[in-house]
Amino acid sequence: MLIRTFLLMFALVSVDVTAAERKHWEQFTQCRYVETKYNDGDSFRVSCDGREFVLRLYYVDAPETDLSNGVRVGEQRAHFGVTIEDILATGERATKRVREILQEPFAVSTRWAVAAGRSKEPRVYGLVDFGGKSLIEALLAEGLARTKGVAVSLPTGEKSKMYLEKLRNLERQAKDQRKGAWAHSKE
Numbered sequence: 001m002l003i004r005t006f007l008l009m010f011a012l013v014s015v016d017v018t019a020a021e022r023k024h025w026e027q028f029t030q031c032r033y034v035e036t037k038y039n040d041g042d043s044f045r046v047s048c049d050g051r052e053f054v055l056r057l058y059y060v061d062a063p064e065t066d067l068s069n070g071v072r073v074g075e076q077r078a079h080f081g082v083t084i085e086d087i088l089a090t091g092e093r094a095t096k097r098v099r100e101i102l103q104e105p106f107a108v109s110t111r112w113a114v115a116a117g118r119s120k121e122p123r124v125y126g127l128v129d130f131g132g133k134s135l136i137e138a139l140l141a142e143g144l145a146r147t148k149g150v151a152v153s154l155p156t157g158e159k160s161k162m163y164l165e166k167l168r169n170l171e172r173q174a175k176d177q178r179k180g181a182w183a184h185s186k187e
Contacts, residue, residue, distance in 0.1 A: 023111040025155040031128075033102035040065055041094025041144060043115075043123060048108050054123040055108060056115035058152055059136050059167055060145040062098075063091035063181060069118065079146050081187035090181040094144035101138065106130040109155045125150055140170040143180020147171050 028048035036045045038054075041062025046055050063080075064073050065088060076087045110126035117123055128135035139145035147167045151160040175182045 030105045056123040061148040062094040062145040065091035080181040081185040086184045143174035143182045
């Protein structure tokens with residue numbers, strides 16, 4: 001009986017993992033940034049092919065813009081080695097920069113994975129490309145985000161481990177060049 005229960009549990013877990021791995025990327029072009037008061041550097045409303053939704057970027061965490069999530073602000077402050085005021089100012093800069101970058105139509109890739117958060121409105125994880133560039137990479141290169149969060153293999157087939165290394169290098173370069181939040185770092 002114990003062996004049968006174990007085999008049944010293993011089969012159920014295997015089915016769930018296989019189903020998760022089979023999620024396919026859906027890609028949209030000609031997406032638009034939709035201005036809302038809750039947009040920030042790593043989570044914002046978009047309109048793609050007549051669908052409107054809140055997109056949460058994979059791989060990065062942009063600084064907060066207020067103190068409503070004190071724990072996250074504390075983590076970000078410690079990561080960048082800056083003051084709370086510096087984190088909030090960088091969060092505002094990241095929000096503004098995303099708004100600037102996404103003024104022209106852009107592409108979104110998503111697997112419709114739910115991005116949990118404190119928002120009452122559901123969010124989905126995704127990637128954004130603008131003018132042949134990655135929004136994630138731009139934020140890291142400008143020191144306006146840290147490498148953190150959910151990682152997934154890319155639509156191109158590139159494995160998340162390899163891509164994470166590239167992103168960490170961009171973050172290190174921003175730190176070395178004292179860009180964005182790193183400009184005020186005590187490290």
